[in-house]
Every structure is written in structure tokens, then in C-alpha cells.
Amino acid sequence: AQKVTQAQTEISVVEKEDVTLDCVYETRDTTYYLFWYKQPPSGELVFLIRRNSFDEQNEISGRYSWNFQKSTSSFNFTITASQVVDSAVYFCALSEGLFSGGYNKLIFGAGTRLAVHP
Amino acid sequence: GAVVSQHPSRVICKSGTSVKIECRSLDFQATTMFWYRQFPKQSLMLMATSNEGSKATYEQGVEKDKFLINHASLTLSTLTVTSAHPEDSSFYICSASPLTEQYFGPGTRLTVT
Numbered sequence: 763a764q765k766v767t768q769a770q771t772e773i774s775v776v777e778k779e780d781v782t783l784d785c786v787y788e789t790r791d792t793t794y795y796l797f798w799y800k801q802p803p804s805g806e807l808v809f810l811i812r813r814n815s816f817d818e819q820n821e822i823s824g825r826y827s828w829n830f831q832k833s834t835s836s837f838n839f840t841i842t843a844s845q846v847v848d849s850a851v852y853f854c855a856l857s858e859g860l861f862s863g864g865y866n867k868l869i870f871g872a873g874t875r876l877a878v879h880p
Numbered sequence: 881g882a883v884v885s886q887h888p889s890r891v892i893c894k895s896g897t898s899v900k901i902e903c904r905s906l907d908f909q910a911t912t913m914f915w916y917r918q919f920p921k922q923s924l925m926l927m928a929t930s931n932e933g934s935k936a937t938y939e940q941g942v943e944k945d946k947f948l949i950n951h952a953s954l955t956l957s958t959l960t961v962t963s964a965h966p967e968d969s970s971f972y973i974c975s976a977s978p979l980t981e982q983y984f985g986p987g988t989r990l991t992v993t
Contacts, residue, residue, distance in 0.1 A: 804986075805971055868926070872923045873923050
């Protein structure tokens with residue numbers, strides 16, 4: 763069965779600190795996709811990244827970076843020099859393979875609530 | 881980028897009434913649409929998967945007679961909460977999937993009084 767674990771329920775940091783959000787996943791498939799989404803107080807999900815299981819290269823996008831390690835089934839997300847606008851709930855999600863030509867359903871982790879204080 | 885809309889964004893209804901939520905893909909055709917539910921301070925849980933022209937597939941524990949899903953066209957899916965009760969109050973989010981991506985709508989906040 764597929765499962766996503768985000769052990770950190772809440773994280774509180776001061777602006778400009780670096781922060782890493784952990785994500786551990788379980789799946790039996792060899793083909794799968796991992797995602798990170800940001801959910802600000804408005805509720806709308808903001809897509810951050812998608813990574814497929816065959817691409818273990820780490821990715822950097824501005825202050826955001828992601829570390830994908832299949833050996834430990836982890837897909838961690840780091841925000842460098844955090845800002846108040848980064849305050850939100852962050853979800854890691856897993857999708858197994860393809861379904862009828864498209865993405866299968868997403869299994870979300872419990873989410874990590876990040877509070878960045880001035 | 882692809883846009884998915886939901887209507888209404890907020891709805892308050894009385895216990896026992898039915899509420900319909902629309903999910904539209906505005907600039908693409910969605911072969912598959914998903915409906916998720918999110919209770920306060922909790923994660924998103926998939927309720928059902930719908931493919932255009934066929935019956936929806938419901939997740940375990942979701943009452944299909946209570947949450948009616950219709951995916952009548954490649955750009956529109958509707959979720960009807962029948963005989964709503966206060967415990968159905970939640971944030972309902974749809975996502976639409978063309979072949980290679982999945983796009984989320986802005987969500988509908990349902991409050992049942």
C-alpha cells in the first residue's frame with residue numbers, strides 16, 4: 763500500500779533561517795511520482811514540484827531545493843533564507859504510475875505547518 | 881498554465897438540503913477528475929475518481945449515495961452533497977487531469993448549519 767509520512771506537524775522559524783521539511787513515502791511500484799504542494803491560508807493548493815521515480819537528481823528553484831533519495835524513500839524539501847510569505851501548510855504527495863493515460867490519484871501526507879516569524 | 885475553476889467558492893446550507901459543487905477545466909479537456917475533501921487542519925483525502933462518461937469510483941468509506949458525482953463532459957464534473965449534515969462541513973477540492981498533469985481547483989468551503 764502507498765503511504766506518505768510527514769512527521770513534522772508544525773515548524774516555527776525566524777525569518778532568514780533555513781528549514782527542511784521531511785517526507786518519507788512507501789510504495790511497491792517502481793514507477794511513481796512525488797509532489798510538493800503549498801497551501802496558504804486561502805486554501806488553494808500551489809504546485810511546487812513533481813519528480814518521477816527515475817529521476818533522482820536534486821533540484822533547486824530559487825530559495826527552494828528538493829532532495830530525493832530512493833535508498834531511504836525520502837523526498838525532503840528545504841527553504842533557504844525563509845521569509846514570512848513562506849508561512850503555509852506544505853504537503854508531500856505520492857502518485858503511483860499512470861492511470862488510463864493520466865496521473866493516478868494523489869496520496870497526501872498529513873502536511874507540515876510552517877510558521878515564519880519576522 | 882491550465883486553469884480549473886470551482887463554483888461556488890463558499891456555500892452555507894441548512895441541514896437536510898442538497899448542495900451542488902461544480903468543477904470546470906477552463907482551457908483543457910480533462911479525461912479524469914478527482915474530488916478531495918479536507919477537514920480543518922487535516923490533510924486532503926481522496927473521495928472519488930471520475931472519468932468522463934462513466935460512473936465514478938469511490939474510495940472506501942465514502943458513501944456514493946450521499947456524494948453524487950457526475951462527469952458529463954470533458955470540462956465539467958459536479959459533486960452533489962445530498963441531505964447535508966453538519967459533519968459534511970469541509971473544504972472540497974477538485975482536480976482535473978488531462979493526460980499528463982493534474983491541476984487543482986481553488987476549493988469550495990461548505991458549511992452546513
